């Protein structure tokens with residue numbers, strides 16, 4: 568093989584790996600020694616020796632992780648146990664731990680394993696059998712995913728020192744409002760929280776003011792606390808579809824904040840359109856019980872500079888039609904290119 572062809576091959580190999588694995592790692596397109604000893608059960612690509620791939624091979628427990636491994640892929644196995652000592656040689660250097668699609672319970676996670684990982688940045692623990700969150704001591708944690716487990720609570724204080732945490736995914740658990748009280752206090756850079764498909768009766772409180780995305784679809788929420796959004800000055804995307812919202816649970820002006828770009832209130836029991844801010848661009852209200860359209864929900868004043876920035880408005884599956892639109896609505900809703908009634 569000519570020297571010129573070597574880098575090309577390396578790039579092709581790393582591209583093929585990228586396509587094969589769903590989990591996006593940062594490939595290092597460089598040939599080198601195979602680095603650390605790889606566990607015999609797993610594969611460590613020659614051009615990316617700090618990654619160990621142990622996914623999809625019917626493993627029953629987490630294999631011993633050799634020195635030098637930073638990215639560990641264990642998804643799609645039958646792991647139900649994490650034995651003591653497996654991470655002893657990588658406690659400070661392990662950055663990514665991917666454990667999705669296994670059967671791990673809290674009781675079978677030995678002391679001195681995850682609770683010793685001080686450099687972890689990503690922890691993916693979705694589709695397991697956890698009843699309580701597992702949080703490493705790492706202050707570098709950036710992304711936490713514990714979807715589709717059996718969490719009923721997320722005790723407060725677990726995230727207080729996670730200064731770099733930006734994203735938390737907890738959808739499809741059994742979280743209750745009492746069970747998450749104070750849970751998300753602390754992470755000052757948190758951008759996104761997804762608590763959809765849980766058992767919440769109200770939106771989570773005590774959220775960091777950095778939050779931009781909050782998804783709480785498919786819960787049992789019937790009201791929004793007054794001033795809820797005033798405490799979240801950066802929030803742009805709020806989804807509360809498939810809940811039990813009723814007019815009496817929506818305090819006047821609660822959604823009238825200028826940061827919001829998208830508001831999804833579809834599949835609830837609202838009979839009127841809540842007041843929204845002029846800056847809102849997407850409003851989803853389909854499948855409610857709305858029976859009147861009051862322009863004051865969108866514009867208190869209409870003029871050359873006072874109008875709604877709404878672009879998309881869904882009103883289908885309600886008790887209103889095109890003819891319910893007030894005659895002067897085209898001025899207030901001048902940017903709404905897409906209003907759906909059916």
Ligand SMILES: *[C@@H]1O[C@H](CO)[C@@H](O)[C@H](O)[C@H]1NC(C)=O
Nearest residue numbers: 603604631632633634655656
């Ligand atoms: C862990 O590190 C020790 C000391 O460097 C070494 O002797 C041992 O072989 C390592 N174990 C593994 C599994 O890498």
Ligand SMILES: *[C@@H]1O[C@H](CO)[C@@H](O)[C@H](O)[C@H]1NC(C)=O
Nearest residue numbers: 646647669670671672695696
């Ligand atoms: C994990 O949960 C699944 C589905 O609920 C269940 O079938 C399985 O037996 C559980 N495994 C363990 C180890 O608890």
Ligand SMILES: *[C@@H]1O[C@H](CO)[C@@H](O)[C@H](O)[C@H]1NC(C)=O
Nearest residue numbers: 705706707708729730731732
């Ligand atoms: C947080 O991220 C910044 C920027 O990437 C980094 O410099 C800092 O060390 C991280 N903090 C921790 C505790 O790892």
Ligand SMILES: *[C@@H]1O[C@H](CO)[C@@H](O)[C@H](O)[C@H]1NC(C)=O
Nearest residue numbers: 823842843863864865866867
């Ligand atoms: C939203 O609040 C602003 C003041 O913050 C007010 O001027 C405006 O009329 C309100 N919009 C609606 C639709 O209630």
Ligand SMILES: *[C@@H]1O[C@H](CO)[C@@H](O)[C@H](O)[C@H]1NC(C)=O
Nearest residue numbers: 845868869870871872873874
């Ligand atoms: C409404 O228009 C007036 C001028 O006509 C302007 O001073 C005011 O800021 C506008 N209000 C909003 C909320 O854009």
Ligand SMILES: *[C@@H]1O[C@H](CO)[C@@H](O)[C@H](O)[C@H]1NC(C)=O
Nearest residue numbers: 856857858859885886887891
């Ligand atoms: C739907 O609207 C019509 C006309 O406004 C009204 O007569 C009817 O009672 C409404 N139905 C429901 C279920 O609200």
